[in-house]
Amino acid sequence: MADEPSKRIPEGVIERLPLYLGVLIQLRQDGQATVSSARLGELTDVNPAQIRRDLTYFGSFGKRGVGYDIVSLVDRVQRILGADHVHRLALVGAGHLGSAIANYNGLRQHGFHVTAIFDADSRKVGTRIGDIIVQHIDDLTRTVADQNIRIGVLAVPPDAAQEVADRLIAAGVRIMLNYTPVIVRVPSTVTLHNTDPVHELLHTLYYLSRIDGVDRV
Amino acid sequence: MADEPSKRIPEGVIERLPLYLGVLIQLRQDGQATVSSARLGELTDVNPAQIRRDLTYFGSFGKRGVGYDIVSLVDRVQRILGADHVHRLALVGAGHLGSAIANYNGLRQHGFHVTAIFDADSRKVGTRIGDIIVQHIDDLTRTVADQNIRIGVLAVPPDAAQEVADRLIAAGVRIMLNYTPVIVRVPSTVTLHNTDPVHELLHTLYYLSRIDGVDRV
């Protein structure tokens, strides 16, 4: 593969690529042709030198004196991330959170297609969220395997999290997004990403208590 | 303040504290009295030396040969983060995502009380989510100021994000959780945290494409 890295790529680089991509797509939509690392730095709050360095891990995509061609850079970054083709998603949990995720347009724009939704509540089974009919969770293993789905999203109640995760993995899922507060155990072959609003709030909260006195109730 | 740090605390330390806290609360619930950094390391996937180092930024809370007293460590970490008292939250957007957040129990358990919900859709105004009656977004400024709310959550459509953010900040919000894919601009006095499932997926996706061949459609 042309984009295959020669050295180990720092985690931080991979975290920033989606950020660059988002801004680049925006610029492309605005009809811009090229962009400098300086401008990209303003738009993303990242040091321009860092942007240039991040990109050179994968090749040299810019033109000295000019900048980066936006259309081709979008293309390169998408290829690096593996976002240049469609990925099917299995969503487990058809509650408010599940519905929000299934209806979120941004996913489809980036090639993420939710093609299966599961719930344990039989009253929800058979209802539709967008184009997809909710299936019973007992059909998870078969459907995920049949559709060859590699990405799973956990939007279930906490006590179901680990069991559902195990089932998804057994059915072939390799990437999991966990929207549950539970610490889910996965084998090292699976990439797990946790999103808990509590963690995020607690984290930002620290800075609040330092900045101003805070009203202690 | 007893917990006031003497040196600059690395960002990573603050990010890990909520993780430790979650596990510690779990252990407390299980009736454990003490925990070693080794055990905490297993449960959080963090190097034990790092846990010890992280904690010593704020004092020495452990006992050599014994470990850490769980009850008092929970207390200390909560105080460090500012999670030892109640924080009111303003939630903007009463759609699926907003409902999911408002109904999420974990928030309340950590002292985060959603006390105001706003929406621009007049059909939603007056309806109830949990205990809270949805207000029209035009009441945002007054309510947020009156209730002295410092934390805002953006769960609105993308094109409304920046404007709502501006209103929240003008009304006194200092911490913002952005569940919108938009890059929101905030003054340096405001702490912003972005959560976009697309970014998270793109990020994990990179590792998938390296691990196995991936089925290119």
Next chain:
DNA sequence: TAGATTGTTAATCGATTAACAATC
């Protein structure tokens, strides 16, 4: 050419971790 901006080096900065003396 003159001006702009990349790609890359080298210096700096900061974070992680191994190791161990202190001590419960």
Next chain:
DNA sequence: TAGATTGTTAATCGATTAACAATC
């Protein structure tokens, strides 16, 4: 006491950034 585990130092590791030669 002997064993366990902290707190802390020092070494390692890795990431960020300033600076500038290359070059469009």
